Amino acid sequence: MHQIHRDAEDINDDDLLLRRITPADHTAPQPDGTRILTSYAFRERSHEFSMYVAKEVTREKVLSCGFETQEVVEIRAGDVRGLGYMIVRDPDNCDDSHVFAKALAPKSKGQIHKDCKALAEIVNFRRATQA
């Protein structure tokens, strides 16, 4: 049966969402020694990507549900919504703060690839300006 998903209104655009990444797979080393996030960091088989609401969970808890080699990156909920996704609450075995981003309208693989790249570049830009 077709499931109806709703955007979580209690998650504000300024709220941060946490996502586990595997640096060896999801970040690319640069000539200056820094690493940049690639679009692969937000890719999933389902074309919906998992995150946790930062104000409701600790980074340690999010990491504890992954592998030792993983790290956490953060993205604003408004950045995800701005690309045409809703943020759907979906408590999982790890934590009740689990959400996933679901496209408001069907998107092609290429469009999803493009959106994941946009999110990665937002993270890269914020890291660069904060450094």
Place this chain on the structure above:
Amino acid sequence: MAQALRLPNFIELKRSRQDQESNRRQWSGVKSLQSPAWLKEIYDRISDLKKLKEDWDSYGGLPVADEAISRIRVLLSNLDIEDMPKPHVAPLPDGGIGLHWRVADRDLEIEVEPNGAIHFLQTRVGGDSTPGDMRNLKEVQEYLDWALGK
């Protein structure tokens, strides 16, 4: 008895030099035979991806498909990549493999799907991205050349 003085055979020496020169001219234009220093490291990395088990990304990612591995090896061994910097190689959650290059403000991601299909995402850093499909080696080469600013 004193040994006879052995002089070099100048005719054979000249022929040998002519053959070497002819050989050099014949192959100097075939760029794909020149392998970049990083190629072996990348092949090793691709082989390592084969060891990934399901859920390697903690989000249910599939193991890398054999077809993706063989297709990406064919790509790398047939393209003119001598001048390219080392790509970043990543497993994809659907069993494919991704290659990523960033050269100055030009960013290129090439993906090989588990069934061997090839896609790309071309991005100007700070600007927009263009996704698309690649149907042959020539098209892949054109995007690599774009990344290098050729």
